[in-house]
Amino acid sequence: MVTLGCKVNQYETQLVYEALRKNGYREARDGETADLCVVNTCTVTNTGDSKSRQVIRQLARKNPGTRTLVMGCYATRDPQQVADLPGVFEVVTDKRELPDILERHGIHDMPVGISHFEGRKRAYVKVQDGCILKCTYCIIPSVRPGLQSRSPQQIEEEVRRLVDNGYREIVITGVHVGHYGVDTTRGKSGKPPFRLWHLFQKLDKIPGDWRMRLSSIEAVEINDDFISAAADCEHLCPQFHPALQSGSETVLRRMRRRYSMARFLEKLENMRERLDDPAFTTDVIVGFPGETEEEFEETLQACRDARFMKTHVFPYSTRKGTKAADFADQCPPQVIKNRVQRLSDLERDLAERYYESRLGLPAKVLVEREISGRPGWVRGTDERYVPVELPGTADDIGRFVDVVGRSASRESMQADRIDGQS
Structure with a gap:
């Protein structure tokens, strides 16, 4: 089994892995040809597509005659291109159909959650799927549309099982974690609101020497209820990942992001006032179409003002099917490369500054x-x-x-x- 991409993909691979083990499959030994290969693909960038195709071809070469099941966002976005690759016998375009697809191939007992996480000391737990935002650079809402939140009871049972099995850290993840519960307890559902902060309050009651971590949260979703709940949780790590993407107001508008820099920084300060020296990590896209030197400098300053502990720096790459792919003034590759280096240098300086602030503690x-x-x-x-x-x-x-x-x-x-x- 090969997984490309995000924590959600890694969780979904583990779910399939446990389904296969439960139904009599085992991992192929060295020198053994696999009867079945599973590839969980990524399509967030062109590189993700390319790596997915490369992996599928390599598996076909190393396992002549094998059958390869392909799932993931690339399989959803371009199923015909995936189906034409060597060895592919099944393309899962909608993961909701995965239990039915696996049942056709003799896998009748699909678990509702995971019990282990192969090869890792922390376990990821997917609590929701789907994104309804319209960021101009992102292809994910078109391959994971709508919102689907898992039941709190099912999540709690899964976390308890993982903690009982020795996992000391549980990472709460999803495609858009901050929208957990929006689909199940809003509007005319008649149910009282049950949002992300209600979920981690519920999970916090699970006893034991363990901790939970949120994989990400949008700044606009950090409200007073969220902060109060986070401050009261014993097991929740004081580290949060609000994605910045750009520190320039004009770039943020072109990205169709939902906040101003002033409001973003205000949210972080509110959390610092209520929590015990929280660490903030983030994502930044460098070289978004039309990004000027002045706009990039605004991003550098925003990172300094936010005092991020870690910044994941992503060079912008054109993604067919997104609005930004048709924007004028695409940044030259050399400009993007230079800016990535400058932001990466700043990222390491800010990291060291935060590490130094924790010395002696x-x-x-x-x-x-x-x-x-x-x-x-x-x-x-x-x-x-x-x-x-x-x-x-x-x-x-x-x-x-x-x-x-x-x-x-x-x-x-x-x-x-x-x-x-x-």
């Missing part, structure tokens, strides 16, 4: 791996998503370790263990 690190070439040291992330390096062994992987930061670089924080081990 206690933190709880989920250890994820040993550090290659550095015996006796491990690496993980703390509750604020700070990457931390600390003394440790393979026995620490998957565990929480209490630490205190002692030094910082642009890449990570170095820490000492509070438990006295070295």
Whole structure:
């Protein structure tokens, strides 16, 4: 099984993996030809399409005669192109039909949720699907249309199961997480509102030594109810990911985003006043059509003002089927490359500044791996998503370790263990 793209895709792959295992499948061993291959594709950029095709062709070469089931956003967007690739016998254009499709191939027992997360120390839980926004650069609303929220009870059962199975961190994810519950408890439904903050309040009651993290949230969805609930939650990590995309008011209007920079920054300050030194991470698209040097400088300044701990920097790429693909004044590739470098440099400076602000303070690190070439040291992330390096062994992987930061670089924080081990 191969997954490309986002946390939602990774969750959906895990769901299919557990369905296959439940119905008698096992992973092919080295040197063994797989009877079935599953590829979960991404289409958020042209590169996603290209990588998806490449993976499908490679699987066909390495597993002659295999059958490949292809799902994901690229399969939805261009099913015929996917169907024409070698080895493909089934293209899932609508994941709601996945149980029926799998049943046709002998998989009769489809789980309603996951119990494990292969290859990871944290587990993702998808709580909703779909997006109804109309951002001019984004293809996702056309391949994941509408809103579909899972029931709170089903989500709670899944999280309890994962915590019981030893997962110390649960990441709450979706295509548009902040719209959780909008489709099921609005308008004439007759049900009382049950939104994202109600959900993490409900999950917070699950006992145990674990934590939950929100994968993303739109700034306009950070209201007083959200902040109050977040402040009261014991298990919720004080790290939030409001996507900025641009710090220029004029670019934001061309993107058809729903906020002003002043309002965006106000939301972050409101959270800083109520929560314990929250960390903020974000996404920024560089080189959006028509972006001037002045507009890019506004983005740099906005990142400084927001004091982001981490910024995922994305060079804009034209996406056929979006409104922005037809905009005039597409930025030259060299200009985009230069701006990506400048924003990446700033991102590392801001990261180091935040890491330094946490020195001398206690933190709880989920250890994820040993550090290659550095015996006796491990690496993980703390509750604020700070990457931390600390003394440790393979026995620490998957565990929480209490630490205190002692030094910082642009890449990570170095820490000492509070438990006295070295």
